[in-house]
Amino acid sequence: MTKKLHIACKINGQPAEFLAEPRNSLLEALRDEVKLTGAKEGCNNGNCGACNVILDGRLVNSCLVMAAEVEGKSITTIEGVATKDGLHPLQQCFLEGAALQCGICTPGFIVAAKALLEKNPHPTEHDARHFLAGNLCRCTGYDKIIRAVLEAAGK
Amino acid sequence: MKDITYAAPKTIAEATGLLNDKGDRARILAGGTDIIVQVREGRRDIDALVDVKHIAEVNELTCDAKGLVIGAAVPCCVIYENKAIAKAYPGLMDAVTLIGGIQIQSRASLGGNLCNASPAADSIPVLIALEGTCEIAGPKGNRSVPVEQFCTAPGKTVLGRGEFLVRFRFPPPKPHSGAAYLRFIPRNEMDIAVVGAGVAVQLDGSKCKSARIALAAVAPTPLLVADAGAALVGTTLDDAAIAKAAAIAQAAAKPISDMRGDADYRRHLVGVLVKRSLAIAIDRAKP
Ligand SMILES: Cc1cc2nc3c(=O)[nH]c(=O)nc-3n(C[C@H](O)[C@H](O)[C@H](O)COP(=O)(O)OP(=O)(O)OC[C@H]3O[C@@H](n4cnc5c(N)ncnc54)[C@H](O)[C@@H]3O)c2cc1C
Numbered sequence: 001m002t003k004k005l006h007i008a009c010k011i012n013g014q015p016a017e018f019l020a021e022p023r024n025s026l027l028e029a030l031r032d033e034v035k036l037t038g039a040k041e042g043c044n045n046g047n048c049g050a051c052n053v054i055l056d057g058r059l060v061n062s063c064l065v066m067a068a069e070v071e072g073k074s075i076t077t078i079e080g081v082a083t084k085d086g087l088h089p090l091q092q093c094f095l096e097g098a099a100l101q102c103g104i105c106t107p108g109f110i111v112a113a114k115a116l117l118e119k120n121p122h123p124t125e126h127d128a129r130h131f132l133a134g135n136l137c138r139c140t141g142y143d144k145i146i147r148a149v150l151e152a153a154g155k
Numbered sequence: 156m157k158d159i160t161y162a163a164p165k166t167i168a169e170a171t172g173l174l175n176d177k178g179d180r181a182r183i184l185a186g187g188t189d190i191i192v193q194v195r196e197g198r199r200d201i202d203a204l205v206d207v208k209h210i211a212e213v214n215e216l217t218c219d220a221k222g223l224v225i226g227a228a229v230p231c232c233v234i235y236e237n238k239a240i241a242k243a244y245p246g247l248m249d250a251v252t253l254i255g256g257i258q259i260q261s262r263a264s265l266g267g268n269l270c271n272a273s274p275a276a277d278s279i280p281v282l283i284a285l286e287g288t289c290e291i292a293g294p295k296g297n298r299s300v301p302v303e304q305f306c307t308a309p310g311k312t313v314l315g316r317g318e319f320l321v322r323f324r325f326p327p328p329k330p331h332s333g334a335a336y337l338r339f340i341p342r343n344e345m346d347i348a349v350v351g352a353g354v355a356v357q358l359d360g361s362k363c364k365s366a367r368i369a370l371a372a373v374a375p376t377p378l379l380v381a382d383a384g385a386a387l388v389g390t391t392l393d394d395a396a397i398a399k400a401a402a403i404a405q406a407a408a409k410p411i412s413d414m415r416g417d418a419d420y421r422r423h424l425v426g427v428l429v430k431r432s433l434a435i436a437i438d439r440a441k442p
């Protein structure tokens with residue numbers, strides 16, 4: 001096996017270090033090494049968005065980023081969305097609007113929606129649906145999710 | 156994923172050296188949206204990924220009076236957020252805004268789209284229509300190849316051992332010119348083109364001065380149909396002239412039948428998309 005790499009980066013605002021094999025994805029490193037299991041593996045091929053994280057300000061699929069690539073970079077995961085004062089408005093609106101059932105897609109949707117609201121604080125329904133087209137949900141259906149995002153944008 | 160190594164060279168020379176040593180056991184990593192999936196699923200058997208994103212030249216992006224230079228690894232989102240490019244090259248915007256979803260656009264590069272050499276790749280027809288050239292670096296020096304000559308078969312390119320794509324160059328937009336890309340997919344987002352058409356036209360008063368028409372997903376490689384563009388030159392771009400160009404493009408298309416559509420359906424779509432994309436390009440070309 002190829003020697004493990006030592007990676008230093010910032011995760012959810014805090015300096016972080018971990019070891020990863022060159023073949024590991026960022027998703028694998030986050031879940032198995034850093035033990036942040038909020039990002040989910042849905043498809044492992046870029047189609048579902050369950051693994052979404054924000055990498056240097058950009059929404060990415062962490063299954064399509066190599067762990068070795070994040071040296072020196074800054075990552076926000078679902079674990080970094082709530083603050084010590086409580087849930088993020090998106091999280092609150094997902095809960096109140098019942099915008100989840102099994103919850104596997106939820107971390108990805110919330111991270112993606114956070115990236116949307118950072119770029120566009122007052123999205124139209126069309127904006128939200130377009131931005132979230134790379135996130136799949138197999139149980140809730142998209143209407144409740146979109147409504148929760150638009151509701152959170154109003155807060 | 157199988158065991159591999161990862162290298163992140165900082166200079167072109169370092170990268171060509173590494174690629175030359177490893178030959179086809181190494182592949183470049185740009186945005187990773189094709190290569191990571193292919194290696195993970197065992198569709199590309201390699202030993203090493205060479206991440207080129209630390210090389211300054213592949214991150215270049217300039218749009219000025221001399222034209223447009225796009226580094227091979229610049230992601231789609233950086234291209235479409237650039238106001239000067241959006242204004243001067245709306246046809247290119249059509250392509251970079253429809254590749255994947257937001258997450259893919261954060262990473263996917265035009266270099267990756269071209270070097271992956273999928274016949275259905277969305278950016279290639281418009282790169283051809285805009286007369287793009289590819290600047291290639293290699294162990295024996297640099298060379299340039301027009302985009303339409305870059306792909307040689309599905310998944311294959313002109314790149315030789317140790318070579319990689321550094322950047323694209325496009326001439327400045329000609330006066331009264333316009334370009335457009337349209338693809339047909341069964342849904343609005345996140346799918347592979349059944350057919351794609353990228354076109355560019357230049358007007359001289361009411362007449363067409365020059366035109367280029369390129370197609371995706373109708374042949375083993377993206378296709379420049381030079382005759383279709385030539386048929387428009389000197390015409391007033393009336394319905395009959397456009398119908399003739401579309402018919403030439405349909406005749407040049409050699410589509411296969413697969414789950415996305417059979418050959419006849421694809422040939423029909425070529426006609427529809429060439430007409431529609433020309434209408435958009437002509438509109439953009441008008442003063
Ligand atoms: C969910 C999803 C949706 C997608 N949707 C679309 C779509 O709508 N339209 C579309 O066209 N594609 C789509 N793709 C495919 C892919 O995103 C694009 O082809 C993308 O442009 C590839 O760029 P990349 O930078 O990620 O390439 P990479 O994966 O990094 O590289 C692709 C290939 O090119 C080689 N390569 C990369 N850069 C260079 C270079 N500079 N020199 C030499 N070789 C190089 C690599 O070794 C590899 O073989 C999609 C992919 C996914 C996962």
Ligand code: FES
Pocket residue numbers: 040041042043044045046047048049050051052061062063064
């Ligand atoms: S697990 Fe990454 S996109 Fe589905």
Ligand code: FES
Pocket residue numbers: 099100101102103104105106136137138139140
């Ligand atoms: S809640 Fe189950 S996949 Fe969305």
